[in-house]
Each structure stands twice: as C-alpha cells, then as structure tokens.
Amino acid sequence: MNQAPGFYRYKIGDITLTAVHDGFARRPIEGLVRNAEFADVKKAMEQAFLPPDALNITFTTMVIENGGKLTLIDTGNGDSGAPTSGNFLANFKAAGFDPKNVSTVIFSHFHGDHINGFRLKDGTAVFPNAEAMVPAAEWAFWMDDAKMSAAPEAMKGAFAGVRRVFGPIAKDVKQFEPGKEILPGITPIAAYGHTPGHTAFAIASGSGKLMVVSDITNHPALFVRNPDWSAVFDMDGAQAAATRRKILDMASAERMQLAFYHAPFPATGHIGKSGNGFELVPVQWTPAI
C-alpha cells in the first residue's frame, strides 16, 4: 500500500517545473535552533500541529523543462542519507523522466542532502550525460584543502563528501557567479550564509517568475515564522538570517511565488506577513498544469 508518487508539476510561463520529493529525515528538536529557548521552539511546533519532540525534515528537488532541455537544481540524498530519504530517482521516473536525458544539474550548495544524489556510493554517475554547474564561491570554499585541514573534526566528512561527488569530474565542473543568467530563464542569486556560496535561483519566462530559494530556511513552521531564528545547519547564522529576511521581505512585497527545499511537499507557495515574521501559504494542489 503506497503513497501516490511524490512529484508535482506546475508552470511558470512556458517553463514546466516539477517538484520531486526525495523523502525525509527525522531530527530531534532539541538543539535545532541556536538562538531560541527550547520552550519557544516547542511552542512553534505546537502551533503548526507538528510533534513536540522531532521534526521530519523533507527534501524536495526541482526539475526544470525549458526548450526541450531537462535541468535539475540539486539531487537529493542518493543512497547516502537516512533510510526514509533517497526517493528522488523513483519519483523522478514516476514523473516520466529519464536520468539519461538530464543535460544540466545545477547545485545550490554542497551539503550532502543536495549533492549526494548526483553520485551513488559505488561511484556511479546517476545523470551520465549531465553537465554540473556550481556556485564559484561554494566551489572555492569546499575544494580548498587548507580549509578542510583547518575545519573542525565534525565538518571533515562534509569536505570529504564534496570530493567524493565532484572529484571524478572536477575538471569539467562549470562554475558560475551570481547575477547573470546561466541557462535560459535561470539566474543565480547570491544567498550566502547557510553556506559560503549558498545560492537561490530566479526562474523567469514571459511574465511568469518564481524564486527557488534553496535553504534560506529549514522548516517554514520554524524559520519562515521566525526568520531571526538560526538553525544549526546555517554555517554563518547572522549572514543567513539577513539573507532570509531580505528574500522573504522581497517575496512578501512582490507577492512572488517561492520554491523551498525543506518546506512540506510540494514545497511551493507565497509569503504573507505574520507578526514579526512571515507565513508560507502553500499553493492549492491542482491536476490542471
């Protein structure tokens, strides 16, 4: 007895987007937010009708069809994550896609839940015909051996993971800077803080636009609602909070549709103001694409 496959299609102008679910990882609440009282975090969970002790952090990647080309932003956990994750490939195929037809994989940043789906643990390239495009600032940080040596022990695995995924194709990886269109309709936007090169993406076609905001927040019930809270995943908490507030303010003012990586599936909606923070208003599911 299965759930329906985890994909959701929608259009931005002539571009077809497909949100593809990679599953979830259960994470205790305790210690998740750096700068909030545990009681306040529990209260935010309660107000969102989420369990008081642990959060299911979900992973939703973006597939972009434009002009006959198939592009991904991020790849999910592959076979390196929690047993409840790694569903990207099954859901991607259920949506009618073939990994061989992916021409480009764009990465928002180099955390494992975004890059590990690009290469299986045995070394297999999951998208054999795809070019990899990465933020130059992200590449500069994680591929710097001096930074790896200087990193705390707990972070060394993340550096090794980046090398595992990108090492075999390092010379072919295409680095990009923010602010300039890198593929038709896709423009990277610096959204630093979560990681040194963490990037959002403006998607535009005709009068339609949307921003793929990657990890500017973890779960919206906590971090859209309370944008000044810092998740332990944010490498530079202050910079990440400034980025978060700036993008959520802009999205609210412009009534722009956003796509998140860690919002509940299908992980897209609009931003309303709510008290000192914001709220994510999910799109209404529709079979009409």
Added chain:
Amino acid sequence: MNQAPGFYRYKIGDITLTAVHDGFARRPIEGLVRNAEFADVKKAMEQAFLPPDALNITFTTMVIENGGKLTLIDTGNGDSGAPTSGNFLANFKAAGFDPKNVSTVIFSHFHGDHINGFRLKDGTAVFPNAEAMVPAAEWAFWMDDAKMSAAPEAMKGAFAGVRRVFGPIAKDVKQFEPGKEILPGITPIAAYGHTPGHTAFAIASGSGKLMVVSDITNHPALFVRNPDWSAVFDMDGAQAAATRRKILDMASAERMQLAFYHAPFPATGHIGKSGNGFELVPVQWTPAI
C-alpha cells in the same frame, strides 16, 4: 504530461484513509458569499494568494479501509459535473482500488457533487456491490414530492438529481440517524444547515480520531477564516454558520484532525484560532503511511 494521481493515504489508528480527488469547478467570486462585502471577499482571496475573480472549488472524497471492508463517504461528480471534475474513478483506481470491492457508500448529503459519482448519466451503478447509507433527515427532505413541488424552479434540478441517483435502489437504501455508530469506527454527527440532513462523521480507531466534516465550509480561505460568512450553497445560512462555528471551535479546542470536502487537496489538517475566525493548517505530506 500529467499530474501525479490525486490520492493521499493516511492512518487513524488501524483505519487507513485515502483522500481521493475528484477535480474542481471554477466559480466566480461575485455572489458567492451572501453576507459579506464583495471587497472583503476579494481581500480574503488576496490574503490567501488566490485569484481575485474566481475560485477553483475542489472535491475530495474519503475512502475508508477497516477490517477488510472498503467504504466511501461521498462519490464526487461522476459524469454530471464540470469538465474539470469527475476524476474520482481514475484516482481511485490509481490508488489500487476496484469499484466492485466497495461494500458501502455513505452519503453526507445530497448535493450533486457528492452523489452523482454513484450513478453515471446512462444509469450505470458505479459501485455495483455497494450498499447505500444516507442520513434519514436528508432522505426525508429530498424524497418528499411535496417539497419538490413547493421548491423554487432553480432547485427542482437538485430534487430530480436525487431521484435519478437513488430512484432505482430506493427500497434498498439504508437510512441512519446521527449519534450511533453505523459501521465499525464510523459515527454520523448531525451538522445540519448546509442541507437539512447534512452530516459529518467521527472516525475512531484506538486512540486515533478524525472528523470528516463534509461541507461545514466551502473553501477554507474564505469560510474557515471567516466562519460567519454564508456561502450561497448553504440552504439555511444561520444554521450552517452555527454548525460551522461549533465544529471548528471543538476541533480547535481538542486539536482534532479534520477532513474537508472542499479544502485544497489532500483536504485534511488541524484548526488554529486566528482573529475572530480560524485557520486550517494542512497536514505535512509524507510518503510514510
């Protein structure tokens, strides 16, 4: 290029529920709410990031699996509704169900979008082995020829529709009263006002419970948010508003999960308080059932 099939499974104790989407009908906003200024209705739509002129009213039926028996609550529009509706059967089959295996169809009330899926226009019984269970008060109203004669012209079609669907099996239809369990774990609850016999259903298994609230509201962005607003679909506006507020108050106080017929798919969530009204907090989609 299709959307993923419109079904969503979840558990209440040992009972498996499957929300099955029947599609939607587009309805102009103007004239939709009897007792609110049009500008206020447009503002509520804007706050929900819905279009300012028309609402896609969605239809989501409930499938209940308990002890090897397959039960439905309501059936969708069948082939009698808008071209964008009538998807129940396709989604029901995509969820792995066979209409022949349905043992009981329970009806919440007799509006066409709830009953027409039970019988095709050509007379075919869609669930050939199913017993029909209906609220006694609803049956008494709609099957009363004197009430049909006395009804305004615009309502005569609704009376005729009830006869079209139930006429061929009228002697076998099982009528029930509210307040007593009618099938294991399923107890009807009087929720009169939307129609004379409009019924909600408590679903209970072990410590798990949920209420199928049927049409106590139309779209939650309007009528959960503003429970005193009356949709033109409510036959007794004042009684429907009292029922709506009573059930939403109870759900909020008890933090009980609800399933709606006209909420965005998968049409289930919890009720928080918000100003003088409420808000529906949808459940987080999960592949884990």
